[in-house]
Amino acid sequence: MTRKDFHLKMLIGLGRTAQVFLAEGGGQEVALKLPKKEVRQDPALRERFAREVNLSLTLRHPHLVRGLFGKPYGEDAFLALEYCPENLEARLQKGPLPLEEARRALLSVGQALLFLHERGFLHQDVKPANVFLKNGVYKLGDLGTVRPLGERGGETVGSPHYMAPELFRGQDPSPLSDAYSFGVLAYELLTGKRPFRGESYEALLEAHLHRPPPPTRLEPALDRGLRRVLAKDPKERMPLKDFLDLLAASPQKKEPPPEEKPRRRRWFL
Template structure:
């Protein structure tokens, strides 16, 4: 998918360390700053996880929208597997919220832009499955939906949900298949959080969150 290799990027600093990948701020040969995602060895060697990373590479490079984090370069499989993404200098929306709530105008701007990206995915026949502030990336007045590792074609939606319990639609706790409606629910939870300053439902455990989403009235 690209003539560049992992070794062609100069690592600057670690941005994030997850269960499946490490993400670095890196510099491409042309000097461009990128977020360089490197899958862990166990991911590269596990057929199911390797296929998931390869799908993320393919979708990140092929799906183009002003408010989706854009893939720039990538190799899907093998020891040299990587994904270079555009770097948004202000981090994630979750990190931004730790500094204090957004004003209403800024919250509406974020929701409009992320909503456009989510609608684009749905119109293309895909589900995101994990809409939440930590998967929204922030630049100078711009918000982009990222982390396409959970994206699936609607026709391939399975009973194994990929979302985060704080933002998960009630029907998914009951074993229903993900759908555009479940993505919309997650978006709605995030919208409430941005506009009100807290999540609509709280819980310390998966069971508490399940019961809150299923049985508590909307706030």
């Protein structure tokens, strides 16, 4: 299918590099991503969009947003993705997730992130806005910031609330910097608040570089794991797979036992 085969219904997303429309084509609704003119004309941005198209169409995982159709280059470049009606950022605006749903969301996103690492790629922008929900299934999306493992230099990308300390220092990203971003997301979903906050960029930078995450009321092993995956020094940071194993093994919240009805006391005279 080509870009002209889709009927645009409404704008659902607007970023620095692309517009995203809810569109219909081939008998289904899709999220249609259209690069802006400056992206098509800038060599580096053009290659980044082409990479996103190619990866979205080739990488397959049940917890990655699925690419359906696309054209990487040209004036009519586009990417059609499966349409997910809600993202995690919007979901959190309604209130914190129940603990077990938070665990399920994290394990789903973590598996997709680990899949990317095993295929030789970094995501670089793990955050609630890039986690989507479709038919009760959580999926990691937006591969526009993905880069190959080992690629040196280039622009630092990511969202300041979720970026690893070494990225603020100008170092190259790694699977451990993705693990840190995932740790911030995990802390937020499991406790209902972000571990590092600031009224300004400078205050947020200070928190990421120097402040420990606030204590939690999670069970001790999971609390320790969160602190290790949020270690300031990547050499001391828990790898993503180890944290996912810990999260999967942590005790699940048990339902309280049903209340017993008070026994009727009989009196004999």
